[in-house]
Amino acid sequence: MVNLPIEYSGKPVTPFGGMALMKRFVDQTGIREHLATLDLPRGGSNCAYDPVHVIESFWLGIWTGASRYIHCDWLRQDETLAAIFGYDRLPSQSTYSRFFGRFSQARNTAVFPALQRWFFEQIHVGAVTVDFDSTVITREGSQEGTAKGYNPNRKGRNSHHPLIAFISQTRMVANAWLRPGNTAACSNCVEFMRETFDEALAGVKVGLVRADSGFYTNDILSTLEERSVPYIIAAKAYANLKNEIHGMKDWVEVCPGIAVKEWLQQPANPKAKARRHIVVRKQTSRRPQAGGKLLFEDLPDYRFSLYVTNLDLPLDQIWNIYNTRADCENRIRELKQDFGLDAFCLQDFWATEASFRFIMVAYNLISLFRHFALNSHNQATLATLRSYCFAIGAWVSHHARKRVLKLSLPRQKRPWMDSISQQIEARPPPFAYSTA
Template sequence: MVNLPIEYSDKKVTPFGGMSLMKRFVDSIGIRDFLSTLDLPEKGSNRGYDAQHVVESFWLSIWTGASRYIHADWLRYDKTLQDIFGWDKMPSQSTYSRFFGKFSQSRNTAVFPSLQKWFLSQLQVNDITLDIDSTVITRSGSQEGSAKGYNPLKRGRNSHHPLMAFISQTRMVANAWLRPGNTADSSSCKAFLQETIEEILSAKRIGLVRADSGFYTEEILSYIEEQNLNYIIATRMYPNVKHEVYGLDDWISICPGIMVSQMHFEHEAGKRRRYIVVRKEIDKRPKAGGKLLFEDLPGYRYSCYVTNLDLPLDVIWNMYNTRADCENRIKELKQDFGLENFCLKDFWATEASFRFIMVAYNIMSLFRHFALQSHNKATLSTLKVYCFALGAWSVNHANKKVLKIALNAQRRPWLDGIFAKVENLSPPFKYSNA
């Protein structure tokens, strides 16, 4: 087989011509103007970058595949992509480090709740289901806040242990905090919920709060009840909970290998509440989750949930099960948005980049829902192949620049249709499936 000869060209070609879709979409949202109202770090010299430029460049780096600051450097040589966004140049790795290094706890607290509240105010969605979760981000160095804690995949390694709140209906992140790696699941959770519910989502109606067993504390339950919110929270299997579960004998079979029951009792000197217990028969459901609780009942796994809903047992269990989708959101953030790798020495600098990644994720979620209805659940890696990775270059035509996109004739009407959708979009964005 004969190899093709190699020649080089000075023609400025970008592999991401499809990012012109995101440029138009970002324009339609108006987020650039809102960024200018926030307390973002100011440039240090006339040759420096405006804060809005740095943030938008950071988002663009993530959308095109960067998962570390060093990866963002390659965009500095993509002149066509810079033409698409109307920039003369793009920040370097050191520019990002200096920019995020100017964030502090007080600045993060001032900037991100306001940014998230404004962004979510552009969405028309009612009866939000709020899912609270935490995850573990393993660290290789000795960054501030990285410490040895619960790390199921890499035991004994330093990590951070962030808190995250998701909106189920929009598949977006409502709020996120970075925490040290040795932080307990429920630590700072009440303050996190207060910021999420009373500030960011103050204009939204929350229909249900769901959380895993790490948030099963009297403080958190009492706070949610004080806010008059419905909730389903997984229960830790403390000895008194196990004792109550063991005494149950009125099990109801809802499908082969799955039985449910309920109980009412007080825990941690709290009020009397309703608990839903699910028992799974291991022989029939070998992959079912839950805990092996009793030596004399080795064939069953158990799960338990506390709730203030007055609904049938199987309905409550099914309502909680759909919460598992937030695990997919975390997985995508780690795999496609570089959540684990954009890390700096300073803790608050790392949290600032961490929280800007969440906004980048939300913008992409909004784009794929309204511009790509047939692919509104596609991951970023799929979208890059599907519509962003299009070779393109800019030319001067009639005294103006024109973007030339390499695309076969059969696919051009499809891309024209997406451009038409994007250019006709404007807030508020109504979620008809909410």
């Protein structure tokens, strides 16, 4: 085998020429202009970067594969990518650390709900389904807020325990809080719901709330009932519920090996209205892959799933509606694997939360981009988009006294790139999701 000789060139070339599409889409959303209206921290030096520049460069780092602040330094050598986004240079790792270090609890509370509210004002989707979930982010150091709590993968390690609200129809994040690692799943959830409904999603109709059994508390259920918000929440198998289930008869079989039953359970407060509970019984001998919990030793062939709801729908429909909530786990997995959710971390808790919440906005922008710009790949992960759409060699040349971005694309693929550009230009906000 003959090795090709190596020569060098100082010509600025980027491996991410396809990010020109993302630049056009970001411009179309108008998010740059809105960021400029928020109370973002500014450096004291005359040479300090504009806050919008820092935020957009941070997103650019994430979209091109960075999962740590030090990775963002790679882009500083990419003059062409900086030119695509209209910048002379991109920030360093220390710039990001100083910028996020200026965020406080008060500033996070002022900036992010307002940013999310503006973002969802640009989207028309009708009534939305909000899925509340939490996840564990293991930390390797002793950063603020890290503590030993529930950590199924790395027991005994310090972690953070964020709370996230997803919108099912758009595959986006409505709101997110970072919390200490020893926080229970339902801790501060009522306040988080208030901020989500009243600020982040102000003006958006919430048609349904879903959550797992970690959110099965009287405070949460009462809050949703006071707001007249429909909900389906997995119920914990407390002793009183198990006693009710064990003696049940006349199960309704909805399909082979699956039976359902419902009953009204009175809360501890005798003045409160009884809540509709639903149990799904799965026979493992007929359905070996069935999920659920083994509740009774004398019934080893059955697994059970419990739910509480205020919806007046058939039992099997309630179960099926809740099951689509499993997509939350896919969203969390993508955030960790492709967006560095579990890796961007600073010593200060509120600085880490600021970068954590900006990552959620970067995720929402990608979700919007793939839905309205990429018809054939609108479910693709960021890793797929990076190889399919963004990883295109490019350089800047001068033609007729103008700067032109040259993309290295085979002739047969150029109409595809042009069609995406046309799709972006043809869809200014508001972005209307089809409800068909």
